[in-house]
Amino acid sequence: MSLSATEIAQAPKNRTEPAGRTRLTAGWALVALPGMLWLVFLFLVPLYAVLSVAGGHLNAVLSTPEPTWNPLQWEMTNYIDVYHLFVGPTAFVGPILLRTMIYVVIAAAISMAVAFPAAYFVARFAGRRKVLFLGLLIAPFWISFMMRMLSWIDLLQTNGYVNRVLMAVHLTSQPFDWLGGKSVTVILGLVYGYIPYLILVLYAGLDRIDQRLLEAGRDLGLSRFETFRKVTWPMARPAVITGLLITALPMIGDYFTNQMLSGSVSTSMIGNVVDAQLRTPSLQAQGAALAVCLLVVLLPAIAFYVWHAKRSGEMVL
Amino acid sequence: MSIEVTQAPMAATPAPAHGADLVTPVVRHRFRGNPWRRPVFLEGFTWLYLAWSLIPIAIAVVFSFNNGKSVSTWQGFSTRWYWGSHSESVFQNPIFRGAIQQTVKLGISVTILTLIIGVAFGIGIHRWRSKTSIGFNFVMVFSYVVPELIFATALFFVFTQLFTGISLGTAAEILGLITWNISWPAIIVMARLNAIGPSYEEAAADLGCTRFQAIRRVLLPMLMPAIFASAVLIFATTIDDFVIVDLLSSNAATQPMSVLIYSSTHGGQSGPQLNALATIMLVMSLVAATVGLLGYRWITRGERGANREDALTTIAGM
Numbered sequence: 341m342s343l344s345a346t347e348i349a350q351a352p353k354n355r356t357e358p359a360g361r362t363r364l365t366a367g368w369a370l371v372a373l374p375g376m377l378w379l380v381f382l383f384l385v386p387l388y389a390v391l392s393v394a395g396g397h398l399n400a401v402l403s404t405p406e407p408t409w410n411p412l413q414w415e416m417t418n419y420i421d422v423y424h425l426f427v428g429p430t431a432f433v434g435p436i437l438l439r440t441m442i443y444v445v446i447a448a449a450i451s452m453a454v455a456f457p458a459a460y461f462v463a464r465f466a467g468r469r470k471v472l473f474l475g476l477l478i479a480p481f482w483i484s485f486m487m488r489m490l491s492w493i494d495l496l497q498t499n500g501y502v503n504r505v506l507m508a509v510h511l512t513s514q515p516f517d518w519l520g521g522k523s524v525t526v527i528l529g530l531v532y533g534y535i536p537y538l539i540l541v542l543y544a545g546l547d548r549i550d551q552r553l554l555e556a557g558r559d560l561g562l563s564r565f566e567t568f569r570k571v572t573w574p575m576a577r578p579a580v581i582t583g584l585l586i587t588a589l590p591m592i593g594d595y596f597t598n599q600m601l602s603g604s605v606s607t608s609m610i611g612n613v614v615d616a617q618l619r620t621p622s623l624q625a626q627g628a629a630l631a632v633c634l635l636v637v638l639l640p641a642i643a644f645y646v647w648h649a650k651r652s653g654e655m656v657l
Numbered sequence: 658m659s660i661e662v663t664q665a666p667m668a669a670t671p672a673p674a675h676g677a678d679l680v681t682p683v684v685r686h687r688f689r690g691n692p693w694r695r696p697v698f699l700e701g702f703t704w705l706y707l708a709w710s711l712i713p714i715a716i717a718v719v720f721s722f723n724n725g726k727s728v729s730t731w732q733g734f735s736t737r738w739y740w741g742s743h744s745e746s747v748f749q750n751p752i753f754r755g756a757i758q759q760t761v762k763l764g765i766s767v768t769i770l771t772l773i774i775g776v777a778f779g780i781g782i783h784r785w786r787s788k789t790s791i792g793f794n795f796v797m798v799f800s801y802v803v804p805e806l807i808f809a810t811a812l813f814f815v816f817t818q819l820f821t822g823i824s825l826g827t828a829a830e831i832l833g834l835i836t837w838n839i840s841w842p843a844i845i846v847m848a849r850l851n852a853i854g855p856s857y858e859e860a861a862a863d864l865g866c867t868r869f870q871a872i873r874r875v876l877l878p879m880l881m882p883a884i885f886a887s888a889v890l891i892f893a894t895t896i897d898d899f900v901i902v903d904l905l906s907s908n909a910a911t912q913p914m915s916v917l918i919y920s921s922t923h924g925g926q927s928g929p930q931l932n933a934l935a936t937i938m939l940v941m942s943l944v945a946a947t948v949g950l951l952g953y954r955w956i957t958r959g960e961r962g963a964n965r966e967d968a969l970t971t972i973a974g975m
Contacts, residue, residue: 367868368785375778375839376793382836383800385819386811393814407818458706461699471965476707478973482942483714484897486918487935491717493927494728501716501729535710544975593806596899600922611806618813618904631810635803642802 521604545579775842889949
């Protein structure tokens with residue numbers, strides 16, 4: 341929310357408590373109670389359920405997961421299975437994890453290279469046309485992810501517009517099979533899917549920079565590039581870091597972009613593995629263990645994001 | 658200083674080269690002369706980005722009106738994929754129509770319920786300062802940042818293994834989506850409460866309001882823009898949501914539009930009826946966005962700092 345950053349800074353730090361506050365503590369607790377119960381039963385308990393399924397074992401007869409609800413009796417069986425997905429003779433997930441990392445790094449880098457100049461232009465130079473540009477930048481945010489992927493499925497068909505344009509300008513003599521399990525298609529799909537979120541974060545961060553500081557930099561003799569490097573960049577860095585995390589974290593868990601634009605195992609990502617395991621009852625417990633491992637690995641990045649967003653005033657806690 | 662540098666070779670070189678040497682610094686100086694020149698390159702790049710991000714959508718909408726099965730060759734205008742055939746048209750084919758109804762059902766019920774629970778949670782936690790409230794605030798923020806796939810996996814197991822009375826399907830989808838969205842109104846309302854500060858309520862108390870009156874007549878009206886913005890955001894994220902409903906839907910009857918489009922497109926399959934379905938989703942989102950934008954402008958009319966830019970960014974959750 342745009343009002344958060346500036347107005348929170350102006351809000352008094354040590355607010356004076358309204359009289360009779362202590363008596364009403366119970367009242368406020370009561371107002372928050374439905375939400376608190378909701379979060380306990382439909383967020384904390386589900387997280388506990390994943391741990392219990394992951395720490396449980398397989399029903400030998402039905403071949404379905406049998407959760408162990410007592411934490412003291414949690415077993416390591418499923419985690420050992422997950423370990424063997426990465427190390428050893430049956431380790432087919434190791435290369436998939438590596439591929440996921442490569443896809444996400446490339447897609448995040450392309451997204452940043454495209455989003456930063458566009459956000460920079462709109463925040464700094466759009467002038468009176470700012471509302472128009474901002475509306476167009478925000479538009480993809482309102483267009484369903486599925487529709488955005490579908491539009492590329494249409495364009496990338498063998499006889500689709502992309503191939504027709506490429507053939508018309510003689511870049512290729514025969515149509516390229518974009519949708520037949522190509523890494524480049526999946527990476528571009530990830531970029532197209534997540535760049536609107538990145539661009540909004542970058543815009544918000546860049547728009548907050550006081551233009552007078554840049555003018556002061558120029559007045560004091562810095563060139564355009566130096567002003568950017570010494571004034572704009574240090575002030576934009578928090579937004580860049582937040583934006584990268586907000587783009588990369590969902591990309592890591594993405595399984596649908598890949599499934600829609602490729603559907604081939606040659607481009608599988610870690611999200612596809614979890615998805616496939618959840619759809620097979622005998623592998624569900626393993627899927628739960630893999631999800632727990634994924635969460636543990638991503639936890640530092642999530643914690644850093646929250647800490648960073650709080651510190652730079654992008655989130656109020 | 659630059660004159661000194663260029664003068665040394667000048668003496669040794671013949672006249673024409675000397676002239677060419679002088680031109681370079683002059684041109685560079687004029688180039689740097691106007692520090693506020695229009696950044697033509699950046700503007701062109703931005704337009705290219707916008708074209709790349711929006712033209713594919715426009716093409717997809719156009720092909721939902723194609724009079725043929727192709728999504729890449731135009732065969733004339735027709736509304737057959739929307740209306741006209743029992744098996745092909747999205748408004749008449751029971752599977753497609755069911756998906757549209759499911760999306761609308763989820764969108765409306767989740768928005769209303771999340772708003773009530775989330776706004777109350779935001780106000781209560783903000784005013785009730787204790788160790789418990791700080792703890793629950795932390796839990797709420799964690800639900801906001803946890804990756805959606807892991808969140809959906811957790812819900813999948815709680816409904817299949819623990820709360821087995823609620824089987825996968827519409828009820829599970831609604832419960833899951835409310836949990837996923839609860840942080841929107843909570844975070845937005847808390848930010849707004851921070852901005853408002855305690856003075857308005859104190860003034861109301863000084864003027865003789867009771868606690869309840871102060872909340873109803875002063876605080877809630879001031880929170881209206883935040884509540885309204887979060888309603889629009891919840892509705893938009895709910896109808897667009899995919900991962901949670903994908904894992905929590907049990908069969909074709911409980912699949913909303915996003916899941917139906919996904920399951921029909923595996924490995925690059927497509928067809929104009931999917932474009933028609935996606936176009937209906939687009940229209941729903943754009944109607945919500947327009948209502949949100951106009952409504953937000955109307956609610957914040959006369960407020961200090963209220964302008965179109967603020968309305969645009971707030972409605973997008975920035």
